[in-house]
Amino acid sequence: MLGYLARRLVQAVLILLGVSVVTFALLYLLPADPVRQIAGRSATAQTVENIRRQLGLDQPFLVQYGRYLLGLVQGDLGRSYLQRSEVSDLIAARLPASLLLMAGAIVCELAIGLTMGLVAAVKRGSATDQTLMVGSFVTVSAPQFVVGLLLLYVFAVRLGWFPIGGYGTFRHLVLPSLTLGILGAGWYSRMMRSSMIDVLRQDYIRTARAKGLPRLTVLLRHALPNALLPVIAMIGIDIGLFMSGIVVVESVYGWPGIGQLAWQAIQRIDIPIIMGVTLVSACAIVLGNLLADIVSPFIDPRIRLR
Amino acid sequence: MTDRTVPEAATAAPVAVHRERGVLARLLRRPLALLGLAIILLTVLGAVFAPHLVAHSPDEQLFEGLTIEGAPLPPGGQFLLGTDLLGRDLLARILYGARTSLIIGILANGVSLTIGTLVGVLAGFFRGFFGNVLMRFTDLMMAFPALLLAICLAAVFQPSLWIVALVIALVNWVQVARVIYTETSSLTAREFIEAERSIGAGSGRILFRHILPHLYSSIIVYGTLGISTTVLLEATLSYLGVGVQPPTPSWGNIIFENQTYFQAAPWLVFLPGAAILALALAFNLVGDALRDVLDPTQRGRL
Numbered sequence: 052m053l054g055y056l057a058r059r060l061v062q063a064v065l066i067l068l069g070v071s072v073v074t075f076a077l078l079y080l081l082p083a084d085p086v087r088q089i090a091g092r093s094a095t096a097q098t099v100e101n102i103r104r105q106l107g108l109d110q111p112f113l114v115q116y117g118r119y120l121l122g123l124v125q126g127d128l129g130r131s132y133l134q135r136s137e138v139s140d141l142i143a144a145r146l147p148a149s150l151l152l153m154a155g156a157i158v159c160e161l162a163i164g165l166t167m168g169l170v171a172a173v174k175r176g177s178a179t180d181q182t183l184m185v186g187s188f189v190t191v192s193a194p195q196f197v198v199g200l201l202l203l204y205v206f207a208v209r210l211g212w213f214p215i216g217g218y219g220t221f222r223h224l225v226l227p228s229l230t231l232g233i234l235g236a237g238w239y240s241r242m243m244r245s246s247m248i249d250v251l252r253q254d255y256i257r258t259a260r261a262k263g264l265p266r267l268t269v270l271l272r273h274a275l276p277n278a279l280l281p282v283i284a285m286i287g288i289d290i291g292l293f294m295s296g297i298v299v300v301e302s303v304y305g306w307p308g309i310g311q312l313a314w315q316a317i318q319r320i321d322i323p324i325i326m327g328v329t330l331v332s333a334c335a336i337v338l339g340n341l342l343a344d345i346v347s348p349f350i351d352p353r354i355r356l357r
Numbered sequence: 358m359t360d361r362t363v364p365e366a367a368t369a370a371p372v373a374v375h376r377e378r379g380v381l382a383r384l385l386r387r388p389l390a391l392l393g394l395a396i397i398l399l400t401v402l403g404a405v406f407a408p409h410l411v412a413h414s415p416d417e418q419l420f421e422g423l424t425i426e427g428a429p430l431p432p433g434g435q436f437l438l439g440t441d442l443l444g445r446d447l448l449a450r451i452l453y454g455a456r457t458s459l460i461i462g463i464l465a466n467g468v469s470l471t472i473g474t475l476v477g478v479l480a481g482f483f484r485g486f487f488g489n490v491l492m493r494f495t496d497l498m499m500a501f502p503a504l505l506l507a508i509c510l511a512a513v514f515q516p517s518l519w520i521v522a523l524v525i526a527l528v529n530w531v532q533v534a535r536v537i538y539t540e541t542s543s544l545t546a547r548e549f550i551e552a553e554r555s556i557g558a559g560s561g562r563i564l565f566r567h568i569l570p571h572l573y574s575s576i577i578v579y580g581t582l583g584i585s586t587t588v589l590l591e592a593t594l595s596y597l598g599v600g601v602q603p604p605t606p607s608w609g610n611i612i613f614e615n616q617t618y619f620q621a622a623p624w625l626v627f628l629p630g631a632a633i634l635a636l637a638l639a640f641n642l643v644g645d646a647l648r649d650v651l652d653p654t655q656r657g658r659l
Contacts, residue, residue, distance in 0.1 A: 066496055069494075194589050194596070194633050196593060313505060329506075336502065
């Protein structure tokens with residue numbers, strides 16, 4: 052187990068290194084010039100050159116990347132080009148909002164998805180089952196920005212139950228969490244359904260029924276925990292979905308998280324911020340996947356880590 | 358399946374052929390697949406015959422398309438789906454937008470399916486150093502937040518229809534590669550491949566006559582499901598303004614252009630939104646049904 056963990060951690064570091072090279076190279080190749088953005092339209096050629104030299108952007112690619120990497124291993128993500136602050140400070144200031152949003156989304160997707168899957172599995176083959184499964188297809192086929200705008204229109208603009216956007220209270224959190232979570236709810240409902248159906252086929256469920264336990268007790272006490280575990284183990288993998296989703300959801304609701312930070316930075320070609328957010332996201336995705344892999348043998352002892 | 362590929366598969370794997378017979382017939386017996394196929398057919402017809410279906414071009418800013426105060430017209434009346442902020446016929450924009458979605462959906466997905474299959478098959482078949490390098494690269498791509506990568510790529514190249522398709526393909530091939538890799542490496546370990554090797558068959562023969570035919574079902578299934586992902590990603594990029602650029606209509610950029618006014622004119626957001634949902638749903642329904650029909654062991658999984 053320890054050996055496995057060490058190997059996976061080394062792999063994770065190598066992957067993050069790869070991500071940093073690819074992103075850095077992409078941004079280096081950018082046809083738009085970040086220095087022009089900083090200097091403004093009226094800047095003289097001399098000023099532009101000075102800024103370029105100051106930021107080290109006149110250096111060859113490998114030197115620039117080497118410098119970045121050197122800072123990175125010391126925990127330094129560099130300074131924003133346009134905002135006079137450290138990238139790590141900017142990310143640290145925005146990260147809690149994004150984490151809160153993702154936590155809300157996890158609650159929503161589990162609450163909706165697991166319930167749908169459970170009901171569908173119990174009523175397997177019925178019209179309810181089919182309706183729920185079509186519903187799960189609809190949720191995975193709905194573009195997040197449309198879902199966001201729809202919820203916003205119905206529950207904020209028309210009904211006035213929730214604020215139209217912004218950040219601060221619990222009521223601000225509901226619609227963005229629902230929007231981000233609804234995609235995952237579709238996936239979870241299908242996983243939960245097939246996991247539950249597998250469990251309900253097992254002999255020990257028949258035994259429990261045979262010894263006269265009420266149906267609901269068998270379902271909730273005997274079947275549910277076993278069906279739930281493999282599904283819950285997938286949460287780590289959701290991080291990848293969330294990291295893409297927050298860019299859209301935060302922009303629809305004006306949620307001040309790292310998705311917005313990245314999106315604004317891309318529009319202004321603020322390269323250090325783009326690098327920083329990409330690396331933080333990649334880090335989260337790699338850790339999420341690692342977590343999902345580490346948990347699975349605890350949940351199902353038949354799985355061996357190699 | 359075209360006529361040419363079936364006999365080839367027949368020599369390699371009789372089981373696969375048995376499954377492939379009557380795929381369409383079995384597909385058509387499923388109501389959800391039928392619904393999906395109907396939506397796809399409708400979209401294709403709408404996109405192809407767009408010029409004959411609407412009186413106005415999608416770019417024409419019509420004087421009668423705005424109220425006296427300059428507001429867009431709601432659905433009904435002279436314009437079936439209403440008009441947008443510039444007084445353009447929304448039905449025309451949605452029909453021409455279907456072209457964008459379909460072209461990108463099929464093109465981008467075709468490219469990502471090709472890259473994914475190639476990487477997956479090569480990595481699964483030639484294990485060792487070469488295969489390892491390919492799979493580590495796939496892992497690396499998996500670690501990228503897909504949307505951020507697509508936005509960065511779209512910003513690097515100036516977005517046109519073709520560039521957007523390419524960007525989506527470059528982001529989306531990873532899932533296909535993983536699935537195909539897993540299947541190929543388990544196939545390669547099977548006895549019939551070893552038997553083939555022992556009678557002196559070369560790698561090329563084994564790959565094309567024995568491995569690939571077994572992968573057809575997966576390629577067809579993921580090819581269909583992938584169009585759905587592609588349509589959604591294109592819509593998202595265009596909604597953010599880094600996808601297909603106006604005035605070329607795309608369902609995503611119709612929403613991008615009109616969303617500032619969406620509280621007063623919700624149809625400008627929700628009609629194109631419904632179109633995106635319907636098309637993505639259609640390909641998901643057909644893809645899922647195909648999986649059931651082609652591979653009964655996977656029934657019920659998404």
